[in-house]
Amino acid sequence: MAFTADINKFEFGEAYHPAFAGKRVLITGSGKDGGIGQALALAAAANGAASVGVHFHSSYRDGFDLVDAIRDRGVDAFALQADVTSLSDLWASRSYIIEHMGGKCPDIIVCNSGLSEKGYRFGRALPEKEGESRAERRVRVRQSFMDNLHESRLVMDTKIQGFVSWTHLWAGEAVYHKNPLQLVYVSSMQAIEPGMAVPGYVVANWAVLRLPEILRVNLGSASEMVSACCIMFPFIRTGMTEAYADNPKVFGRWQSRMLETHEAAQSMAQLLMRPADELDLGNFKLGVSGEPDDIRLAWSRIRLEVQEDALDWGP
Numbered sequence: 268m269a270f271t272a273d274i275n276k277f278e279f280g281e282a283y284h285p286a287f288a289g290k291r292v293l294i295t296g297s298g299k300d301g302g303i304g305q306a307l308a309l310a311a312a313a314n315g316a317a318s319v320g321v322h323f324h325s326s327y328r329d330g331f332d333l334v335d336a337i338r339d340r341g342v343d344a345f346a347l348q349a350d351v352t353s354l355s356d357l358w359a360s361r362s363y364i365i366e367h368m369g370g371k372c373p374d375i376i377v378c379n380s381g382l383s384e385k386g387y388r389f390g391r392a393l394p395e396k397e398g399e400s401r402a403e404r405r406v407r408v409r410q411s412f413m414d415n416l417h418e419s420r421l422v423m424d425t426k427i428q429g430f431v432s433w434t435h436l437w438a439g440e441a442v443y444h445k446n447p448l449q450l451v452y453v454s455s456m457q458a459i460e461p462g463m464a465v466p467g468y469v470v471a472n473w474a475v476l477r478l479p480e481i482l483r484v485n486l487g488s489a490s491e492m493v494s495a496c497c498i499m500f501p502f503i504r505t506g507m508t509e510a511y512a513d514n515p516k517v518f519g520r521w522q523s524r525m526l527e528t529h530e531a532a533q534s535m536a537q538l539l540m541r542p543a544d545e546l547d548l549g550n551f552k553l554g555v556s557g558e559p560d561d562i563r564l565a566w567s568r569i570r571l572e573v574q575e576d577a578l579d580w581g582p
Contacts (some may be wrong), residue, residue, distance in 0.1 A: 286536040286540045290316055298327065305502065319345075327346075381453070383423045384467055389466045394488065402552065418467065437450070449490065450479075452497045452498070454475045459476075475497055500553055503523050505528065523562065526564075538566055550567050
């Protein structure tokens with residue numbers, strides 16, 4: 268069985284129930300065992316959600332095991348396999364989700380799907396190899412160039428195209444059915460504090476920060492039906508980051524240790540306890556301070572402000 272989480276760690280007490288109590292929650296990218304999406308699904312299920320949709324693309328074994336674990340606790344849950352970049356998959360999932368949520372639309376959608384990059388020397392030439400001919404070097408450089416950009420494209424398509432598509436569909440459903448919807452986009456601290464060698468990841472997570480405002484402008488007077496915000500998590504121990512958990516060079520400039528998934532999920536529940544209109548259009552960063560055995564977590568609001576300066580050398 269591909270399920271290793273300790274569900275008890277996701278029971279946060281009655282004080283956190285308002286975040287999920289009685290709500291229909293859909294979380295994209297929640298199938299992978301040990302991932303952030305799984306943690307958020309468990310947090311919803313363990314704190315009063317009426318229904319939990321577990322979405323995955325390829326992690327179907329983990330996803331089904333998560334659904335079983337949630338159902339074992341007496342909470343309604345269902346699995347959804349879809350490629351978030353496939354419009355046909357997206358449209359086909361619409362009626363399936365509504366059916367499994369008792370004929371109603373989701374109340375909360377957490378757009379969490381995302382990929383990481385192995386990393387590459389962005390904007391820099393590959394080092395030469397001793398004894399390598401010019402022809403061999405050209406081939407190696409070209410192949411590396413194509414592989415790097417293909418990797419970045421997958422990362423950006425999953426985050427940007429995927430989030431835009433899900434927003435377009437479910438915001439429309441919320442407005443049509445007059446069912447208030449809260450959208451939460453999972454970004455990253457690296458959107459505002461870029462890390463080395465992950466250009467596609469940084470660009471994708473930066474783009475996500477503009478989605479709430481774009482949505483509000485397009486909805487106009489109907490924007491009262493849909494609220495949207497972004498969250499920026501610090502480094503969290505998952506299957507994708509486990510290899511770096513003990514390497515302070517990777518994350519040490521931000522925090523003394525990686526967060527565990529249940530710690531991140533509890534902080535998310537704390538944020539969602541605030542009124543939806545208070546969170547609307549906000550970009551919220553989870554900060555970590557303190558020593559490894561005594562960390563402190565706190566949310567802050569990040570403001571993206573555009574400043575225009577007149578130039579004296581203009582026409």
